[in-house]
Amino acid sequence: MVAVGAFVALAPPVCLTLVPLLLDIGSIVQPEIALLSLAALPASLGIAVLSRRFFGITRILRRGLLALLVWMALIGSYTAGFAALARWPSWQHGPVPFDLAAPAVTIALVAATFWPLQHRLRRALEHWLFRDVYDYRATLRELSAELVQFGELSAVARHALDRLGRTLDLSWATIELDDRPEPLRFSWGSDTVITVPGNGGGAAAVSPPVGYRVPLIADGETIGRLEVGTKRHDIDLLPEDRELIATVAPHLATALRNALLIRQLEVQVEALADRERALATLNDRLLSVQEEERRRLALDLHDDPLQRAIQLSRELGAWVDCPQAERWQEIVEDIIASLRAVCDGLHPPVLDDFGLPAGLEWLAARLRAETDLDVRMTVQTADSGPFGRLEPELELALYRVAQEALNNCLKHAQARSITVTLRREPARVLLQVADDGVGPAANGVTSESQVGLGLLGMRERLQRWQGRVTLEGGQPRGAVLTAEVRLEEGHGGETGR
The missing domain is CATH 3.30.450.40 (GAF domain)
Incomplete structure (x- = not known):
């Protein structure tokens, strides 16, 4: 566009005036007329700037036009205002206290109000008309x-x-x-x-x-x-x-x-949560396999070694003429009692047949029979009704927690009495094992993290039901282990089962 404008602007003066004068043939067109074509040069430059939007010319023109309109409106307002004041009807409203039409007053008033007014008006109109105006x-x-x-x-x-x-x-x-x-x-x-057309006809x-x-x-x-x-x-x-x-x-x-x-x-x-869930699933699987292995081992011991020992005891009882038969039979009876204790310890049948309270009572009675400990068992319900049954896996898990707690009391607590409390409420089951022994602090345990694998194993057994296991010092001495399991639909079982 600029080149075309330059050609249009310079061609008439050069071709119609300058060249003929150099050839001594006289100018074809008067120089004053030929020079009028030079106006095409700034016109083409302006068109090029506007069409290509060089130097932000569009923005300058729009905002410049807006500012010009605001200034013209303000100047017109000032002119109309001062003209109205100059014709103030003094006979009706009294004389004007000072001459507003005086040049000094006019200049001072315009100088004090024009710039802030135009700035506010221009910014307001720009905010309304243009979207890129901001503070x-x-x-x-x-x-x-x-x-x-x-x-x-x-x-x-x-x-x-x-x-x-x-x-x-x-x-x-x-x-x-x-x-x-x-x-x-x-x-x-x-x-x-x-997407634009390419040189090869493509895009x-x-x-x-x-x-x-x-x-x-x-x-x-x-x-x-x-x-x-x-x-x-x-x-x-x-x-x-x-x-x-x-x-x-x-x-x-x-x-x-x-x-x-x-x-x-x-x-x-x-990722840690996924790993924890995977470990929890693996832990549940390992516990299930362990319990199945305990059950299988208890059945194997009951069906083979125990039955052989019982048969041997019967045969020894028939040897009335052998002086050592009676001694051998006593030894076999001890073996039979030991095998039955091992079978019951691996998987107590009373737990499957009569439920958790009966299983814990059997566990307490066995500990009383084998030791000098005073073990008391208490079963409570919120409505003073029967305890009922829980789901088999939960009953077995709580039984193992109580078994581990009693073993810890026997090994470490130096206790003389133990109280096992089982309480069922509509929304939870509580199992407490309290002793009057030395307590965790006397054994150098100042926090639950120092208790060891026993407490960790109890928590892992109840993790499937989001159970909590805590160990606290008893009053005035001893320790209290509490296991709490929330009962939800599908986890608690039928109360009267």
């Missing part, structure tokens, strides 16, 4: 305060892009984060590739023009980049726009870095 300090303060309110990564990125895009009237904006294993990209607006993909790019740096590390496109109604970003983006970038980078750390922690927590 720099207020926008920066609000955006910085808003970023800290989000903790999720996508929420931080999308809010920042949306706020910048709407404030600056951008065509598009993106945030790219150098996350592993794949970079993350968040987009706002129309940042899609543009070529061209990225949209980038208006400004700034790295996102947090704690001295570049975590990504912020890219914004051109404005929707202008091409170039103002220096104020670039300064706002550059100032917001560190705050945005810090918020994104925190969100990334939170996201990594959430992934790690989820």
Whole structure:
């Protein structure tokens, strides 16, 4: 456009006036007329600037026109106001206290009110007509305060892009984060590739023009980049726009870095939770296999060695002529009693036949018979009714907890009496084993983490039902172990079963 304008402007003076004069043939057109074509040069330059929007000329023209209209409106208002004051009807309202039409008063009044009025009016009209007009300090303060309110990564990125895009009237904006294993990209607006015809007749993909790019740096590390496109109604970003983006970038980078750390922690927590669930499943499986192995071993001992010992005892009883038969029979009877105790310890049949209270009573009676301990058993219910049955797996788990607690009392507590309390309520089951021994503190145990594998094993047995096992010092001495299991639908069983 500029070249065409230059040719149109310079061709008439050169061809119609300058060249004929050099050839001594006289000018074809008067020089004054030929020089009129030079007006095409600034016209073509102006058309080129407007069509290509060089130097933000569109923005300058629009805002300049708006400012001109505001100034003209204010000047017209001032003129009409001063003219009305000059014709003040003094005969009706009294004389004017001072001459408002005086030049000094007019200049002072216009100087004091014109600039703030035009500024307020122009800013109000720009906010109404143009979408990229904003208050720099207020926008920066609000955006910085808003970023800290989000903790999720996508929420931080999308809010920042949306706020910048709407404030600056951008065509598009993106945030790219150098996350592993794949970079993350968040987009706002129309940042899609543009398809244009190629040289070979096909279509070529061209990225949209980038208006400004700034790295996102947090704690001295570049975590990504912020890219914004051109404005929707202008091409170039103002220096104020670039300064706002550059100032917001560190705050945005810090918020994104925190969100990334939170996201990594959430992934790690989820991985740990999955591992914990897998370990819990494996623990349940191991406990089930262990109990099945105990049951099988108890049956094997009962069906083979115990029956052989009983048969041997009967045969020895028939040897009336053998002087040592009676002694051998006593030994065999001890073996039979030991084998039965081992079978019952591996898997007590009373637990399967009569339930948890009967199983715990059998356990307490056995401990009383084998030791000098005073073991008391108490069964309670919230409605003073029968305790009922729980699901078999829960009954077995609580039985094993009580068995382990009684063994600990026998080995470490140096107790003289033990009280086992089993209480059932509508929503939970409580099992307490209390002794009057030395207590955990006397054994050098100051926290539950020092109790050892016994307490850990009890908790693992009840983990399937989210059970809790605690160990506390008794009053005035001893220790109290409490196991609590919440009963839910499908876990508690039928009360009257």
